[in-house]
Amino acid sequence: MNQIYNFSAGPAMLPRAVLEKMHSELLEYSNARASVMEISHRGVDFMALAQKCERDLRELMKIPDNYKVLFLQGGASAQFSMVPINLLRGKTKANYVHTGHWSKKAITEGRRYCEVNICTNSTDNKYTDIEDFSNWKIDSDGAYLHYTPNETIAGLEFDYIPEVEMPLVADMSSNILSREIEVAKFGVIYAGAQKNIGISGLTVVIVRQDLIGAPLAQQPILFDYATQANNDSMYNTPATYPWYVASRMFEWLKAKGGIGAMEKINQIKAQKLYKMIDESDFYSNPVTKKYRSRMNVPFLLADEKLNNLFLEKAAAQNLITLKGHRSVGGMRASIYNAMPEAGVDSLVNFMQAFEKENA
Numbered sequence: 001m002n003q004i005y006n007f008s009a010g011p012a013m014l015p016r017a018v019l020e021k022m023h024s025e026l027l028e029y030s031n032a033r034a035s036v037m038e039i040s041h042r043g044v045d046f047m048a049l050a051q052k053c054e055r056d057l058r059e060l061m062k063i064p065d066n067y068k069v070l071f072l073q074g075g076a077s078a079q080f081s082m083v084p085i086n087l088l089r090g091k092t093k094a095n096y097v098h099t100g101h102w103s104k105k106a107i108t109e110g111r112r113y114c115e116v117n118i119c120t121n122s123t124d125n126k127y128t129d130i131e132d133f134s135n136w137k138i139d140s141d142g143a144y145l146h147y148t149p150n151e152t153i154a155g156l157e158f159d160y161i162p163e164v165e166m167p168l169v170a171d172m173s174s175n176i177l178s179r180e181i182e183v184a185k186f187g188v189i190y191a192g193a194q195k196n197i198g199i200s201g202l203t204v205v206i207v208r209q210d211l212i213g214a215p216l217a218q219q220p221i222l223f224d225y226a227t228q229a230n231n232d233s234m235y236n237t238p239a240t241y242p243w244y245v246a247s248r249m250f251e252w253l254k255a256k257g258g259i260g261a262m263e264k265i266n267q268i269k270a271q272k273l274y275k276m277i278d279e280s281d282f283y284s285n286p287v288t289k290k291y292r293s294r295m296n297v298p299f300l301l302a303d304e305k306l307n308n309l310f311l312e313k314a315a316a317q318n319l320i321t322l323k324g325h326r327s328v329g330g331m332r333a334s335i336y337n338a339m340p341e342a343g344v345d346s347l348v349n350f351m352q353a354f355e356k357e358n359a
């Protein structure tokens with residue numbers, strides 16, 4: 001099979017080694033005499049897998065002992081509800097940072113539960129910049145501050161962690177495990193798995209223990225972090241196969257040298273791509289340089305009429321799924337952990353050749 005580089009924003013590319021491992025284990029998992037998809041989540045084989053999976057993630061992210069790690073369903077979008085349900089804890093207001101499409105969705109859901117204070121809003125700059133932190137309007141009565149460290153669609157990523165006097169909540173769906181972070185700075189970190197953790201169907205939630213246990217009344221029992229934490233994320237049947245894939249991804253990441261090693265490669269990959277874009281008049285990226293995403297790189301062709309030809313020719317070179325989100329247009333290259341440096345090299349070479357032929 002040819003090496004294909006898939007730049008999909010999510011569900012996204014998996015490492016070839018992980019796909020091969022999944023393939024080799026598909027019919028019979030460990031000593032279970034059945035596929036991992038066919039066994040009970042409460043049996044010894046799956047329980048061992050789940051425990052090792054959590055241990056590996058704790059080791060990778062250096063998660064302190066006073067944090068619970070949950071393996072849930074409902075996607076990152078379910079956390080847009082679970083966060084206010086669990087974190088309001090008697091308060092009626094919360095702070096939200098609006099820097100893109102996903103923050104906006106979190107805000108829309110947050111408003112169903114509380115009064116939302118927008119600390120800063122990047123709508124006017126079309127999600128290409130983040131207002132200086134010193135100018136944010138943070139309501140000190142807010143129960144928490146929610147933000148999106150990496151906006152997947154516009155390619156806008158924080159280069160710092162906001163320091164606030166209340167629990168900090170981060171939707172890390174598209175940049176978890178891509179760089180080292182200090183978990184202790186956060187109240188809640190959550191991420192849908194289909195970008196940097198594995199496949200869709202699983203959401204990882206890392207939550208500080210003292211924030212668990214006082215949810216809003218009359219909400220679904222599954223949406224209470226305590227239900228999930230007290231039952232090791234197995235109050236009901238969990239998403240066993242996505243959980244298994246996450247375990248194989250964490251093992252792969254450890255073998256690659258962990259998050260620090262991955263961060264270095266991610267930096268190099270992003271630098272190569274942005275450098276090429278900046279040096280050309282044919283391609284452009286509108287995001288303020290220090291907030292450019294290392295995971296999602298949107299770019300425009302100077303002549304939009306060439307978009308379809310670009311996509312066709314790229315696909316013929318085994319570079320697929322480069323079409324940009326409809327709200328931004330142009331192209332988007334998502335270069336999560338699974339994208340090897342060689343994939344970015346191949347894209348850069350293709351882009352240079354395409355420019356020569358069509359400029």
Ligand SMILES: *Cc1c(COP(=O)(O)O)cnc(C)c1O
Nearest residue numbers: 075076077102152171173174192
């Ligand atoms: C993809 C994405 C989501 C949506 O995740 P679902 O798992 O589909 O709910 C939310 N936030 C961010 C930052 C994303 O990239």
